[in-house]
Amino acid sequence: MFFTYLRRELRRRRKAALVVASGLALGIALVIVVNSVSSGMGQAQDKVLESLYGLGTDMTVTQAADPEQEGQARGPRFRFDAQDDGSDEEQSSDRVMVQGFQTLAGSTVTQVGSQDGVAHAVGGLSLQVIKVSGQFTRGQFQQGGGRPSAPQGEGRVQGGGADFGVDTYSVFGTDVTEPELGPLTSSKITSGRTFTSSETDAEVAVADASYAQENELAVGDTVTVKDVTYEVIGIATPESGDAAANLYVPLKQAQTLSDSAGQVTTVYVKATDSQQIDAVKSAIQKNVPGTTVTTSADLAGTVSGSLSTASDLATSVGRWLSVVVLAAAFLVAGLLTSSAVSRRVREFGTLKALGWRSGRVTRQVVGEAVVNGLVGGVLGIALGLAGAYAVTAVSPTLRAELGGTGGETAVPGGGFGGGPGRQAASRTLDVALTAPVSVTTIALAVGLAVTGGLVAGAFGGWRASRLRPADALRRVA
Known part of the structure; x- marks a missing residue:
């Protein structure tokens, strides 16, 4: 009814x-x-x-670079050898610098990883490479400097000079034994392959897709950084935003390039429980003095636009x-x-x-x-x-x-x-x-x-x- x-x-x-x-x-x-x-x-x-520090990262540990005292700031220096044979061969020089932060001892990674609530901790080294390349051209001596009435032996050099270009790109040293953390995880390998755990000191590199396209790089090609030739084994395409770096190389190679043996700039941390992130942050700040711990929540506060x-x-x-x-x-x-x-x-x-x-x-x-x-x-x-x-x-x-x-x-x-x-x-x-x-x-x-x-x-x-x-x-x- x-x-x-x-x-x-x-x-x-x-x-x-x-x-x-x-x-x-x-x-x-x-x-x-x-x-x-x-x-x-x-x-x-x-x-x-x-896109900033990779998938699965709950926080990062860094140390701010010390401000340079007045009068001590110096730009990169480049030195080129004079050519005595009269040739105009092209010369190039790379300056590899740590960028972003002051370096941390590699032991910091182990120290951070031993804190309660930390599931994984992995180090990374961020570098900037400034490459200056070009050539000197020898000038030509002209008798009399172009004046017919000039005395014998008098003249001047005309022409010649230097033509050098500057290229800047970024390199990131990644721990190939811990592939689940770090900036490379925010990119997808679209060609070739990524690093294997055995390539801890191999001369291989993964190139960002945009950088590879700009420089016409493909899997199997080579790139040279500071006289070291690296084989491109993979092309990585960021899944959102910009790539973290133009080139990725094994961490040991990055440390060698920058004369930073055993050093890292950033420690990437994954917590055992997302609910304990604040507690883990406090523990790291207390037990690893002098470092700055930044969580994803902290970073979210810097997002504008x-x-x-x-x-x-x-x-x-x-x-x-x-x-x-x-x-x-x-x-x-x-x-x-x-x-x-x-x-x-x-x-x-x-x-x-x-x-x-x-x-x-x-x-x-x-x-x-x-x-x-x-x-x-x-x-x-x-x-x-x-x-x-x-x-x-x-x-x-x-x-x-x-x-x-x-x-x-x-x-x-x-x-x-x-x-x-x-x-x-x-x-x-x-x-x-x-x-x-x-x-x-x-x-x-x-x-x-x-x-x-x-x-x-x-x-x-x-x-x-x-x-x-x-x-x-x-x-x-």
Whole structure:
């Protein structure tokens, strides 16, 4: 009897039911879209952070470089030998420098790895290579300097000079025995292979895809750094943002190139439990003095640009707007249901006169409202999925600016970046925004649909329970 009457009443009042369901659907759809966009913001930020120091890294340990005292700052020096044979052969010289941070002893990696809550710790060495190459051209002596009346033996040298170019690129020394941590994990090997655990001191390199394309490098080619020839065994394409470095070489090779035997610039740490990251950070700071520990949460605070702005809007304005619209939808649904009950005074009064108790009438009204809520939930989920799909299809590009400005390096492992003019303290990445819809979001939508129906039913049921048979008799013509 309950379902028969329910079906008949919903069919008879299709328009009113559709209005209530549509109001709930809009509120639920907005909640789905906002939650999905917020989730996409979180994923975009995770990609940005992973591009800095690699997948799976919970924190990094570094030591800030000592500021150079006034008068001691010196630029790189290059020296070229004079050619006595009169040839104009090209000459080149590489200056390999540690960049970003002061070096740490290799024992620091072991010390960090022994702390409670640390699952893995691996060291890396960030280098910058400045290559100057070119040639000297011998000038030609001209008798008389071009003047016919000049005395014998008088003249001048014309032509000649020097033509040198400067190329800057980054090299990162990675511990090949621990491939699960470090900046290289944020890139995918798209050609060739990555390092093997046996290549701890091998003269092999993995090149970033953009750098390889710019320099026409392919697997099997060679690159020379400071008179050491490395075979390119793989091409790595970053999965988001810029690559951490232009070239990756085994850690021992990087230490040899920079005369930094047994030294690292960054220790990459993975915690045993993500809930213990703060405790692990405190332990490292206490037991490994003089170091700076930076977690992904700390690094997230340095993210600015349109990604940060959009994230703030989605978190504050978007969610508050969802709450307001949803509350308004619930209120309107309740008022419409209550108004519908007032128009059914004769019907409910007659039913009570026939023996229906107030509880039965109330259950009937609540049942109709819950069905309206479920219909609104279905419509809302459909609209929400369509909105989330539209955001993903458009994939608006957001810009993330990481680190600060000025001379202080704020990004762990920062300064990996690529070519001339790149500042170690700041990086800019472009990230495509998506709006993934999770099962949790769908479950939330269903819960909101049922809640909306119950709220509307509560309004109408309260009104229906107060009706008396006499009210119906007074309305009979």
